[in-house]
Amino acid sequence: MRAPKNPFRARGRLLPSxxxxxxxVAEARGLRVLLGQRPVLDSIDLAAHAGEVLALVGPNGAGKSTLLAALAADLPADGGEVRIDGRPASGWSAAELALRRAVLPQSAALSFPFPVEDVVRMGRAPWAGTDRADEDDPAVASAMAATEVTEFAARPFSALSGGERARVALARVLAxxxxxxxxDEPTAALDLRHQxxxxxxxxxxxxxxxxxxxVLHDLGLAAAxxxxxxxxxxxxxxxxxxPAGVFTGELLGEVYRQPVEVFPHPRTGAPLVVPTRGS
Structure with a gap:
């Protein structure tokens, strides 16, 4: 008798449960990362949990993007470890990692003028040959609708503005x-509405x-x-x-080397961070 198909395996890949x-879902334990011989991250202990939004904030050069790349297993650890889905990141194949984490880099560039819909559909590649491949069309349509890029689905990616490219790149990640x-800084090129x-x-x-x-530079968005x-x-x-507990004027002023004032939002109570300015 033929063994029943394992719904969590496909083409040698262990599918996420x-x-x-x-x-x-992802953990850094005693993480240390060197770029050249310079330590960029040291003694990092941090976990991202299912059902939460975790914002990485800090000044330029603080290590935010490096930490994100390490959590994605795109950058190897020089000390400590990164775990994804309960296993050391090095224990997953590239194909299995792609089923478990989706990464949006700071900039999105393509060498060929692919149509927008094809770019978004690239996000479905990890699921080829699995029971979830039949979700491709609805996943692509849903991601494009969420990011408001459906109306230019047929346009070449290279013909889009910077903000439009950023939204298409996010749609690929969602798909x-x-x-x-x-x-990584998904709001950097966007207007207020799309932020x-x-x-x-x-x-x-x-x-x-x-x-x-x-990764965010806007502390107001992070707080909200x-x-x-x-x-x-x-x-x-x-x-x-x-954020309501850790965004204090004293701490942020020291970290950013810029005096700030922190006020509660009059309706939501979320912290509002405002640079201290002269009268």
Missing amino acids: PVPPGSP QRAPLLLL ELVLRICRERAAAGDAVVV YADRAAVLHEGRIAVAGP
């Missing part, structure tokens, strides 16, 4: 439907059970949308916790 809410989203749209999408993905890690924030300073985590 559902992660209970609150469980760690991948991985349980861990790692987004808010992207962070609402982050919250929606967390509500659906995903773990979302997002993140469940937790990790403030990086000189390659270490200065503090991590709910």
